[in-house]
Amino acid sequence: MLIDTHCHLDFKDFDADRDAVLERSRAAGVERIVNVGSSVEGSRRAVELAAKYDMIYASVGVHPHDAKTATDKVMADLRALGKEDKVVAVGEVGLDYYRNLSPKEEQLAVFKKFIHLARDLGLPLIIHSREAGTEALDILKKENKNGVAAVMHCFAGDRDFLNRCLDAGLYVSFTASLTFKNAKSLRETAAGMSVEKLLLETDAPFLAPQSFRGKRNEPSYLTYLVEEWSGILKLSKEDIERVTTHNADELFGLGLENKPKVAYQIRHGLYLNITNRCTNACDFCVRSQTSFVKGHNLRLDKEPSAEEVIASVGDPKKYQEIVFCGYGEPTSRLDVVKAVAKWARSKGAKVRLVTNGHGDLINGRVIARELVGLIDKVSVSLNAESDTRYNAICKPEFGAKTYLAVQDFIKSCVKNGIAVEVTCVDVEGVDVKKCEEIAAALGASFRLRSFGVVG
Ligand code: SF4
Incomplete structure (x- = not known):
């Protein structure tokens, strides 16, 4: 409409x-x-x-x-x-x-x-x-x-x-x-x-x-x-x-209906919103300002099961990529990620995981090996050139050890042959060049995201 x-x-x-x-x-x-x-x-x-x-x-x-x-x-x-x-x-x-x-x-x-x-x-x-x-x-x-x-x-x-x-x-x-x-x-x-x-x-x-x-x-x-x-x-x-x-x-205030979505399309990609929980509380996170990303309501009433996620996707081959993203940290529901990714890959789709990189801390084990063959690419939010700045911007639930754990996660993905893209948001004070150097040293590509632009 x-x-x-x-x-x-x-x-x-x-x-x-x-x-x-x-x-x-x-x-x-x-x-x-x-x-x-x-x-x-x-x-x-x-x-x-x-x-x-x-x-x-x-x-x-x-x-x-x-x-x-x-x-x-x-x-x-x-x-x-x-x-x-x-x-x-x-x-x-x-x-x-x-x-x-x-x-x-x-x-x-x-x-x-x-x-x-x-x-x-x-x-x-x-x-x-x-x-x-x-x-x-x-x-x-x-x-x-x-x-x-x-x-x-x-x-x-x-x-x-x-x-x-x-x-x-x-x-x-x-x-x-x-x-x-x-x-x-x-x-x-x-x-x-x-x-x-x-x-x-x-x-x-x-x-x-x-x-x-x-x-x-x-x-x-x-x-x-x-x-x-x-x-x-x-x-x-x-x-x-x-x-x-x-x-x-x-x-x-026209009162149009806009129900929460699990699967939502932007451009040619289909994004999957499987949880609204996150182990960071980033200063720039849009979740604190709005329920909507590019017109999609991402504020879930309940977390969907793997079967419900699959049903919401339809034919995954219709999209350039299937992306676990949404309004929370996907690896906090690792079983759902794995089940849906396995299904999407079996249909010939490309699958990407957008993550804060806390997956090892959340699940209490190194998870990269479990993603092999299921995830084509991982986009990890590094967001800062130092642990001090990371803690100030992202306020991680896991505290001071988190920044290094994010880097360890990136390393283990690279080691397991998964393509990794490190991202930063151009927040004032962040040393973007240094972040780019860290990404290169970890064997990952780098992408700078614009502050306030989501999706
Ligand atoms: S990691 Fe992403 S979802 Fe989590 S608080 Fe930061 S911006 Fe929001």
Whole structure:
């Protein structure tokens, strides 16, 4: 399912064929739409559309062009509308200094009022910011004491502004202007986007993708944007779809079902989540922040048996590799790893184990020999160049002896002919070069992982 998080189906442009537009939207997989209000009348129509169509949700606001019309009466009307069913956001609101159709001072004052309205209603903000530099972000930070969530819609800024938005915890959405032939620099900026904060939008009827440029845009064209993002972020279209749908659900509270998964696909690999227990408590571990990785819910209700894991895989040959990973340390369930790996290998699949390297300590014996013939490759998180730093970052349950035990595990895997890749996360203060040297000395390859990027 795709979600168009920003369009204006209430506009006259859709009066003649709104039902047909929605039918095409459904057919293209765009099953939810946030109809964004840009005036009090438009917000009222958005609420009416949300009441009429299951797939539509509404937001209420006044576009910064019309900030001068946001009287006390308008604000009171919007406050009332904001309490209606299926209203999921306040917006679009913000600053537009491109055309300055309302005086700057009024835009600023009205934007602040909308931040407070969103806070009072407990709704996220949809922000429009054009030619306003970092001002909208600065005001949001200053006024937003209670941490109202927000999306920067129709992003058209540079990499620095994108990073500021992401650092401030905002979601960001780009329109299909990303597909325009002359949008090279915007695509370069977009390459720095975190998919975990990405939303999809058409902004229909505006900004149709390159193939329909100049024509009316509509939600079904969202698929062109998915294709573009797939190329930019080197993720599959399914990955883009799943993650952005999850993000939209998280921001707007649409209540979509997302059950915990044992087997989950990212790109061309299938990952197996067999436990949520881990013998480390790394500072950077995403488990403490979210239940989701690339849109998959990894918070297990119960640990699956080997049979249940196998049943969740289906045909292992469909994937480039089967990876024991998930939200915990796989070797704490070594029997399950061995049984599932044996089955997957017998079907001709490649199997990789992602581990913290504590397997020997957890199981009270050297386990590498038991992995021979079952595991093609092991990825071990070393994460530090010294035991002191390892203990500080990873806080291992086994205490001071752990760092050396991880190295012993790597050595015994190498000795038993299993390919080993040592990984580190680029956390500030870690001597990456030294880690790389340690990996080489142990006979392993090395991979640096980016902080905050999982999956
Ligand atoms: S080893 Fe992995 S799962 Fe365990 S705490 Fe560290 S990052 Fe999280």
